[in-house]
Every structure is written in structure tokens, then in C-alpha cells.
Amino acid sequence: MDPKETGKKLVPLLGGKENVVSAQHCATRLRLVLRDESKVDQKGLDELDDVKGAFSNSGQFQIIFGTGLVNKVYASFAKEIDLQEEQKEEAVNHQDEMKKKMNPFARFARVLSNIFVPIIPAIVASGLLMGLLGMMRAFKWVSEDSALFVLLDMFSSAAFIILPILIGYSAAKEFGANPYLGAVIGGILTHPNLLNPWTLADAQPEYMTFLGYEFPLLGYQGTVVPILLAIYVMSKIEKGLRKVVPNAIDLLVTPFVTVIMTGFISLIVIGPFGKYIGDLISVGLQSLYNTAGFVAGIVFGGLYSTIVLTGLQHSFHAIEAGLIANPSIGVNFLLPIWACANVAQGGAGLAVYFKTKNKKTKEIAIPGAVSSFLGITEPIIFGVNLKLRKPFIAAAIGGAVGGGYVVLMNVAANAYGLTGIPMMAIAAPLGLSNLIHYIIGMVISIGIAFTITFFMKLKED
Incomplete structure (x- = not known):
């Protein structure tokens, strides 16, 4: 049509x-x-x-x-x-x-989703550029001293370095504050005068004392929790000021006071505290991954498609960004699990194509399955698998087994936002073995979901 x-x-x-x-x-x-x-x-x-x-x-x-x-x-x-x-x-x-x-958890997850979804294109572009750089380095296509390599290296890391600015703008919109002030706060947290941990992970920051408080002159490039907390506080300050500042001087007073107050609070209190919380979450997940990784992979891989039904999966981007930004971790070990769950839905949908006699279901199944293999599952989930129910369950089983395998093999990615076949580009920079095991995990997920669905009796009424 x-x-x-x-x-x-x-x-x-x-x-x-x-x-x-x-x-x-x-x-x-x-x-x-x-x-x-x-x-x-x-x-x-x-x-x-x-x-x-x-x-x-x-x-x-x-x-x-x-x-x-x-x-x-x-x-x-x-x-x-x-x-x-x-x-x-x-x-x-x-x-x-x-x-x-909504209940508090759903509301919180929706807020995170609304903040991070608009940023995904920038992260995807950076992840793909990192993948390209990894292949250029591995296959020695160009010298690492060449202008092309140096420039692409700058392009690939830019989005992560200015991530607080991107989040600041998006979070301010979500919290009902001025998004440009949000970007300014992100700029303060990534100012060149602050030590950049993204490029100087082993360096120690200097300390400054202000009003009796000692705080590190540390930048927050690539971090998530500090800027989220800072913008939430900023939104409260800005809204409070707009209630008491006369309209005639609002343009002069409100932004001025908002930036000063939020800037001081962010660098002295929120920044160190937010970094501590972010590191705590990342290290906790890593401990869970190392301790009960295989079981966790099965559980998360099996349940991920159900989470997609609620739309809450985008809230995970905040956690994934924190994993990558943490110098002691530096990789995203959650994304391969999500990827296995996604391609499994495509495998189940492909089996439906061969089994169904419904013309429209056939028309949706093939492009929906291909879309799933490329990382976008909504068409196959809502258009085919969930309607027939059993294929959705078969895909959950495939995702669980594939998720367990990629965790067992320690498969990881260097970005977030890409799953399925495109994720190969952000898995490759972490080594050939990492890429091969990721491909095997996808094949396992697709194969199990396809086989179970193919031998199921489907009720299409």
C-alpha cells in the first residue's frame, strides 16, 4: 500500500x-x-x-x-x-x-528510556567507528600514525567524551528544565580544566578546597549517574527560581543563579557521589557476571523479550554506558545477551513463515525476521510471535540458551545500541575469538528458536 x-x-x-x-x-x-x-x-x-x-x-x-x-x-x-x-x-x-x-519503578524506567533513546544514534555511530578502527588496526589497512586513523579515532571517542553534555540536554527536556542549561552543566562536568579519566585512566586528579570542602578536579566524561543527578537537581532549582523571580528579570537571574548553584553542587557533592554510585552498580554487575554468569545469562536472555514488551529495555542503556565508562571494566557484557534474545525472535518468526498458511502472517514474517537479525524486534514480536504465543516462548528459550553461551565465553561489546548482525562491528574490536563466540551464540539462539517453533503445533485463530 x-x-x-x-x-x-x-x-x-x-x-x-x-x-x-x-x-x-x-x-x-x-x-x-x-x-x-x-x-x-x-x-x-x-x-x-x-x-x-x-x-x-x-x-x-x-x-x-x-x-x-x-x-x-x-x-x-x-x-x-x-x-x-x-x-x-x-x-x-x-x-x-x-x-x-505508573508504579515508581515503571515511572523511573520510562524516564531513563526517554532520556537515552534520543542519544542512541550518536552512540551507535561511535560504536561502529570503533569497530572500523579495530578492523583497520587488526588487518593493518593503514598505519596508526596516519591522518585517517588519528581523525577516525577522534570521531569515535567524541560521543563518549561529551556524553554528559548529550545526557544533560536530553535529561533537562525530560525533567522540564531548559535543555541548553542542561548542556551547560554537562559542559562543566567535562571541562578541559578537569582531569579526563576517559583518556588518562591512570592519572591522579588534583584536589581543591572550597568553603571547607575538599573535592577532586576530576572530569566526568563518559559517566552517567553524576549528570543525571545534577540535571535533576538543576531542574528543581530552575523551577523554584521561576516561581519567585519577577518576569522582568527572569531571563537574567534564573539561568545565572541556576548554573552557579548547580555547578558548585555538581562538582563538590553530586559528581563524587554520583561516580561512586555508578561504580558501585557497575562493579556489582561485574561481580554477578563473574559469579553466576552462565545462570544470569540464561535468565536475562530468556526474559529480555518480555521486558521489550513493556518498553523498559531502553532504560538499560544507562547501566551499559556506566559499564563502558568504568576504567576497570571498559566493555559492555550485557549487550551480547540482549542480542541473542533479539535474534531468537527472528529465528522463531522464520519458522512461522514455513508453517503458517495465513497470507498476511507470511508477509510480515520474512521482513520481521530480517529486521530482528538487524536488531529491531518489534515487528516480529508484535506482528507474529506474540500473536501466536508459542513462537514467542520458543524464542525465549533460544535467547536463554544463547545468552548463557555468550556469558560462558565472556563475549562483550565496546558500545551499546546495536544488536544482531550489526553488533559484530562492535564485538570485533575486542578480538577475533570474541567475534566468533558471538556469532556462535547467535546461531545457537536462532537455531533453537527455529527448531522448537517448527515442531510446535500453532493455533492461528
């Missing part, structure tokens, strides 16, 4: 444009806030050729189209509903109300 026609047909199926509060899209899904979800024609949506699934989750109604198509459908749909600025404000208020109805 033509994406323009799909966009037009969505409007009446969603209860008319007056029922749509807001619309946006991610890599695979159209994300909607609706006034009344009971007006949605679910059956009509399922019958649209391009729709691979539709469901409601935490205040959003989401329609899966897949990569490359969702943005085209969105462009047509946005014109049809004629979204206005006041509607966007209403959507923000609606989302805030929905967050209040």
Missing part, C-alpha cells in the same frame, strides 16, 4: 483526527497519544497491509510499520491530523498524568 494512503486510512480507524492528541515516531513505530482509545478500530488496523501490529502501552497507542516505512506513513498522517502547538502541549500534560499512574 502507498504510505500516503496508509496515513489517510489510519485517521478514521483511530477515531478521527479530533481523537489524536499527538503523534511521533521511533525507528519502527508510530507513537500516538489518544483522547479515547476505546474508539480505535483494532480489527481495521490489523487488516491494513502495512500494519505489523498495534497495541497500547503506558499511555501511548503504538502502531508498528517497520524501519524505512514508519517515517513515510508518519509524514502523511501528520498532514491529515494537522497537529497544532496547543495539541503538543496537551500531549505533554497527558503523558505527565499517565506517568503519575
